[in-house]
Amino acid sequence: MHTVAVLSLKGGVGKTTVALGLASAALRRGVRTLVVDLDPQCNATSTLEPEDTGASIFDVLQDPSPENLREAIAPSGWGEGVDVLTGSEDAESLNHPDPGETRLGRLREALRVLAEDEEPYQLVLLDCPPSLGQLTRSALVAADRALLVTEPTMFAVAGVQRAFEAVQAEREHNEHLQPLGVVVNRVRPRSHEHQFRIEELRDIFGPLVMPVALPDRLAVQQAQGACMPIHEWGTPGAREVALAFNLVLARILRISRSRRRAVHRDFDDEEIEEAVDA
Numbered sequence: 001m002h003t004v005a006v007l008s009l010k011g012g013v014g015k016t017t018v019a020l021g022l023a024s025a026a027l028r029r030g031v032r033t034l035v036v037d038l039d040p041q042c043n044a045t046s047t048l049e050p051e052d053t054g055a056s057i058f059d060v061l062q063d064p065s066p067e068n069l070r071e072a073i074a075p076s077g078w079g080e081g082v083d084v085l086t087g088s089e090d091a092e093s094l095n096h097p098d099p100g101e102t103r104l105g106r107l108r109e110a111l112r113v114l115a116e117d118e119e120p121y122q123l124v125l126l127d128c129p130p131s132l133g134q135l136t137r138s139a140l141v142a143a144d145r146a147l148l149v150t151e152p153t154m155f156a157v158a159g160v161q162r163a164f165e166a167v168q169a170e171r172e173h174n175e176h177l178q179p180l181g182v183v184v185n186r187v188r189p190r191s192h193e194h195q196f197r198i199e200e201l202r203d204i205f206g207p208l209v210m211p212v213a214l215p216d217r218l219a220v221q222q223a224q225g226a227c228m229p230i231h232e233w234g235t236p237g238a239r240e241v242a243l244a245f246n247l248v249l250a251r252i253l254r255i256s257r258s259r260r261r262a263v264h265r266d267f268d269d270e271e272i273e274e275a276v277d278a
Contacts, residue, residue, distance in 0.1 A: 010159025
């Protein structure tokens, strides 16, 4: 089971969009996936449209018992292969700015229960809120990798710097945590400002900046508004975005298969071919 925290410490950069896009790519590729909605706004839960559950992330973070965990997980409306650990607005009350180790470890404890299933999830995506309290820190303690999301704007670049520092700091509680990379969202290739900010990110983070960026396409909002996977939307813009998500997912799965391989590298021809065929 490979667990990825999807985070940014600036709101509005499309963090949940990235988590949903990866879930869509995983569904298309047949990778059994769980989306954990830690954001009290619950946008991932709303888009994935699971049936009503008897519990939520709020209950799991208070008591990570197998019973609460089973009650909080439901199949998504996207089809077999993507499940949801449902979000809750009440989770905001648990977002303590300085939680102790016991609170920080509850999500990790819950995911360990799932890892012991006869058919464990192959991929777990932790959709974090845009703040550094208990919810995001719990995700970093539970995750193998952290995927940092940003837009190519000045304030978003500052936000991803803070997120990277948070990942490094949380290694005190999770020595296995590594940054997966920085994915740049909502890119307009003809924008000089966007190209300038991408180069700025590369100067700061080097090869951590993923070679594939997510283009700014209306299809993303349309698919989310219809509660559909981006891979099923079918417009040229949706196909372009879906290919980009295939590439990001390919990187995640490649790292999962070979933990000893260097994290910071470009995609090779074989990986791109796999993503196109997925």
